[in-house]
Amino acid sequence: MSMYENILISTQGQTAIVTINREDKLNALNMQTLSELSAALDEIAADSTVRGVIITGQGAKAFVAGADIKEFLDQTAMEASALSRYGQEHVMNKIHHFGKPVVAAINGFALGGGLELALACHMRIAVSSAKMGLPEVSLGIIPGYGGTQRLTHLIGRGKALEMILTADMITASEAKEFGLINHFVETYEELMEKTLAILERTYTRSSTALAAAIEAVNVGLEDSSRGYEAEIHLFGKCFGSADMKEGVAAFLEKRKPNF
Incomplete structure (x- = not known):
């Protein structure tokens, strides 16, 4: 720094x-x-x-x-x-x-x-x-x-x-x-x-999902008419992430995810 x-x-x-x-x-x-x-x-x-x-x-x-x-x-x-x-x-x-x-x-x-x-x-x-x-x-x-x-x-x-x-x-x-x-x-x-x-x-959660959640909340605050659509888009986008695959795998394997 x-x-x-x-x-x-x-x-x-x-x-x-x-x-x-x-x-x-x-x-x-x-x-x-x-x-x-x-x-x-x-x-x-x-x-x-x-x-x-x-x-x-x-x-x-x-x-x-x-x-x-x-x-x-x-x-x-x-x-x-x-x-x-x-x-x-x-x-x-x-x-x-x-x-x-x-x-x-x-x-x-x-x-x-x-x-x-x-x-x-x-x-x-x-x-x-x-x-x-x-x-x-x-x-x-x-x-x-x-x-x-x-x-x-x-x-x-x-x-x-x-x-x-x-x-x-x-x-x-x-x-x-x-x-x-x-x-x-x-x-x-x-x-x-x-x-x-x-x-x-x-920090125990997905950094990809955290960023998406912040973005979705902010879009809804700035323009409520776009909030739900932004959430839909960002929800889908998360499914292409490595974090999503790790999170689901960890859940099914009954272990803590490694984000």
């Missing part, structure tokens, strides 16, 4: 751990960090030894406390749109469509662009002390990295609009109740243990 200035990448078994490493800035997302995340995701996608990804923040205070507001100063509407497009297309959408499971380990504040980063992940786990929110309207703007769309898909229009329009933060307990996160735990150690445990369960 390449070395980066604003992110750290380590591996634990088959899991790549990507840590936003700007603790003194509460891990805020500036343009350089977005660029490094995009490049790192490409590297991880191409690495056959990695089967899953954890995204987290450095330190005990913040996952990512938002975008780097200093970069907003003096931006024109056109420049701001370009920034939003870059973040969405090169980072958030890349995570959303990633062919390997990506889990956000929310170790502290996940606000603005930080919450949008977590929303782009396939699953989210948080410490109980974490706070989440989209405060953009307090700055006279709206979420620009997919937050208005992904939050609504996860928790529904009413709850999403309440969070966006009030700009209020919610607790991990509320986030779990709303369906924004999958689980919450008490400590950082438990956070990483839980996140790794979930990913490692997926």
Whole structure:
């Protein structure tokens, strides 16, 4: 893996751990960090030894406390749109469509662009002390990295609009109740243990099938009229894979599959 200035990448078994490493800035997302995340995701996608990804923040205070507001100063509407497009297309959408499971380990504040980063992940786990929110309207703007769309898909229009329009933060307990996160735990150690445990369960399954399942779910979210057809196509496509042959053989032979 390449070395980066604003992110750290380590591996634990088959899991790549990507840590936003700007603790003194509460891990805020500036343009350089977005660029490094995009490049790192490409590297991880191409690495056959990695089967899953954890995204987290450095330190005990913040996952990512938002975008780097200093970069907003003096931006024109056109420049701001370009920034939003870059973040969405090169980072958030890349995570959303990633062919390997990506889990956000929310170790502290996940606000603005930080919450949008977590929303782009396939699953989210948080410490109980974490706070989440989209405060953009307090700055006279709206979420620009997919937050208005992904939050609504996860928790529904009413709850999403309440969070966006009030700009209020919610607790991990509320986030779990709303369906924004999958689980919450008490400590950082438990956070990483839980996140790794979930990913490692997926490693006992077919990586071909996991990628197909992610794609099928995403197609249905983006265009519900195409979801069922995508599922039919991907279901059939799986039948041509070596994983399917191994999975069926293992089932009939009453043994664990070797994926």
